[in-house]
Amino acid sequence: MIRDTPAIGNQLLFNQLLIKQLPNATGFIDLDFKVVFASDKWADEFHFESQDIVDKNIHDLIGPISEQWNNCILRCFKGEISESFRESYAGHNHKLKWLQWTLSPWYSENKKIIGAVVQFDDVSQSVNQEQKIEQLEFVLKETVNIGKIGNWKYNQSLDIMNCCSMISTILEVEEGFQYTLDNYINFHKIGYNRNTISMAIYSAMKNRRSWSEKLQIITAKGNYRWVKVSSKPLYNNGIYIGLIGIVQDITDYVLKEHETKSSENLLKTLINNLPLQIYAKDTMSRKLLANRSELDRCGITEESDIIGKDDFDIYDRTTAQKYREEDLEVMISQTPMLNKELKEENPDGTTNYYLSSKIALKGINGETTGLVGITMDISEIKEKEKELKSLIHVSSQQNKKLLNFAHIISHNLRSHSANFSMLLDFLKEEKDEEERIKIFNMLTDSSNSLMETLHNLNDIVSINTEATTNKKIVNLNDHVNNAVNNLSFYLDQNQGTVITSIPKDTYINVVPAYLESIMNHIITNAIKYKKPDTPLVIKFNLSHVQNYTVLSIEDNGLGLDMKKFGKKLFDMYKTFHGNRDAKGLGLYIAKNQIEAMNGKINANSQVGVGTTFNLYFNDEN
Incomplete structure (x- = not known):
């Protein structure tokens, strides 16, 4: 104190x-x-x-x-x-x-x-500045080490180049290596890389231009590396004094980039050559990716032209709305839609069939980020399926015909055989010459009847073996006229009149002989079953139904009760009016002939009014 x-x-x-x-x-x-x-x-x-x-x-x-x-x-x-x-x-x-x-x-x-x-x-200001410098030094050091970044400075007046230790590490040089601008440039691979850095340094010196390039170097140990190099000129009072530059080792990045691009190219090549339409969409149903098949289906040439578009930009509104609803259902529920069959009508009238699958894309947090779609064109499979069904149907019909044919042959041949056996027994026992002659004549009639039966059966067998090989394009009108002319004598005898309204330029693909045979049987049938005391009238009309050209042949004859006889009209050996000349083979043969040409036949009839036969000629096959 x-x-x-x-x-x-x-x-x-x-x-x-x-x-x-x-x-x-x-x-x-x-x-x-x-x-x-x-x-x-x-x-x-x-x-x-x-x-x-x-x-x-x-x-x-x-x-x-x-x-x-x-x-x-x-x-x-x-x-x-x-x-x-x-x-x-x-x-x-x-x-x-x-x-x-x-x-x-x-x-x-x-x-x-x-x-x-x-x-x-x-x-405080000094301490804060020191802390900032310390932080910057730490960040710089870590950045240099992690990013493999080195720096250098070139003094023109002294022709000295100073490089940090990281550049020596990148170039794999010994400690104490003396750098010059020339030997630094020479570490770059001969050709494009060395020429590029030489021109860049020259431009920086002369034109005051900073530059940055990605180049390849060869280290002192002969290893190839990729580096990102950049530089800027230094000036003092407007006078050039040197350069500063940065070198970053990006070898790992470039190699991974090459691997990624290689994988991308491989994946792109794969999906572009798959026979499937593959695409990806975001949550708004906008296209993010589309392979070659998907572009072709959408009628787009370049992938860049479809990216960002939704289905409303590509399809009609009804189709687009249907696809959008499917997308939303898959993305909201995250439940895949697998192999849903789609049917698309083309502008040219053809139909395409597809199997469509859609799978939700999920992000890291499990939320939906979009979807991947895979569509397979099954039009050809559907066509083959249709052909197979048709083949099965034809085979089934052929089997039925074969079974029926076998029964008929068995019955007919057995009848003829029994008749022959009985007459031969009579002939063997008969002593009277006159009676023997009668029996012999009966044997001759039976023989002729058997030959006629065999001939008819042979004709039926040949129908299905020659149809596909002999089909030709013919003028329908010409063949109708030929058939009428061939039967003109019988038509005149029965006061028959033929009326045709077939256009002159009507052509169909048929077996000509079958066409003539079919019309001959139907015209003959009309003559046989005309009404007594009534002039016969036969009308030919033409129409088109789907893939068929339909020839209708109408008469004003006796007609049939279709409820009673309709199912048997085209069967073998079926007759319905008690006509002695009727054998029940004409319509059976006509049906076989038109079916052999992939066509079909049906009839409409009314008792006392007449009958109309409709011949369906297949336009496609």
């Missing part, structure tokens, strides 16, 4: 005035930790008024003091001088500051320690 005497009092007042004006933040602390003097700067830094500081305990003024600070001031009380040190301080408004403290002993005139002189400087 300092005692006040008049002389000392004056001295204290003088000292106090002098210390208040010191440019540094300075305070004098007595041995009781009370403030004796303090500069205005000291008070300002702590946001105190000077009159409030004197005789106040330093701990009460500046708050909690660190152990280091307290130890330093205690050493000062013992006459020791401590080195300056930095500490953070939460000052006014709790704003963090950094203070540089300097504490030294305070001596009286008789060299006795009476306290400590406490000075500090606000070094």
Whole structure:
């Protein structure tokens, strides 16, 4: 504690005035930790008024003091001088500051320690700058190591090139390697790479242009590496003085990029050559990807022309709406739609069939991000399926015919055989010559009947073996006229009139002999079953039904009860009017002949009105 005497009092007042004006933040602390003097700067830094500081305990003024600070001031009380040190301080408004403290002993005139002189400087800006530099140095070091980035500088006047250690690592040179601009350039692969960097450096020197290139180098150990190199010219008062540059080893990135592109090309080649339509859509059903088959189906040439489009941009509104509803159902439920059969009508009238599958795409969080679609064109399969069904139907019909034919042959031949056997027995036993002649004549008739039966059966067998090989394009009108002319004698005898409305340019693909045979049987049938005392009228009309040209032959004859006889009309050996000349083979043969040409026949008839036969000639086959 300092005692006040008049002389000392004056001295204290003088000292106090002098210390208040010191440019540094300075305070004098007595041995009781009370403030004796303090500069205005000291008070300002702590946001105190000077009159409030004197005789106040330093701990009460500046708050909690660190152990280091307290130890330093205690050493000062013992006459020791401590080195300056930095500490953070939460000052006014709790704003963090950094203070540089300097504490030294305070001596009286008789060299006795009476306290400590406490000075500090606000070094917050300096500390913050140092921290930023330290952070930047850390980031730079880690960036260099992780990114494999090196830097270099070229001084033109000294012709010296300085490179960091990372460049030496990238180039795989020995420690102490002396760089020049020329030997640095020579690390680049001969050809495009060396020419490119040479021209870039020249352009930077002459045209003040910065540059950046991706090039390939050959290291000192002969290893190939990819680097990204960039440089910029340096100027001093507009005069070129050198270059600075950066080199980054991007070998791993380039190799992965090549692998990725190779995988992408392989995948793209694969999906473009699959016989499937493959596409991907986002949640708005806009196309993200489409393979070659999908582009062809949509009538688009380039993939870039379909990216971003939805089904409303490609299909009609009804079709697009149907596809959008399917997309939403799959994306919302995340349940795949597999092998759904679709049918599409083409503008040319043809129909395509597809099997469509859609699978939801899921992100990392499990939410739907879109969908992948796979469509397979099964039109050819459907056509083959249709052909197979037709073949099965034809085979079934042929089997029925074969079974029926076998029964007929068995029955007919057995009848003829029994007749022959019986007559021969009679002939063997008969002694009367006249009776023997009668029996012999009966045998001759039976023989002729058998030959006729065999001939008819042979004709029927041959129908299905020659039809497909002898088909030709013929004029229908010409063949109708020929058939009518061949039967003109019989038509005249029965007062028959033929009326035809077939266009002259009508052509059909048929077996000509079958066509003549069919019309001959039907016209003959009309003559046989005409109404007595009524002139016969036969009408030929033409129409088209789906893939068939239909020839209708109408007469005004006796007609049939179709409910009673309709199912048997085209069977073998079926007759319905008791005509002695009728054998029941004409319509059976006509049906076989037109079916052998992949056509069909049916009839409409009414008793007392007449009959119409409809011949369907297949336009496609």
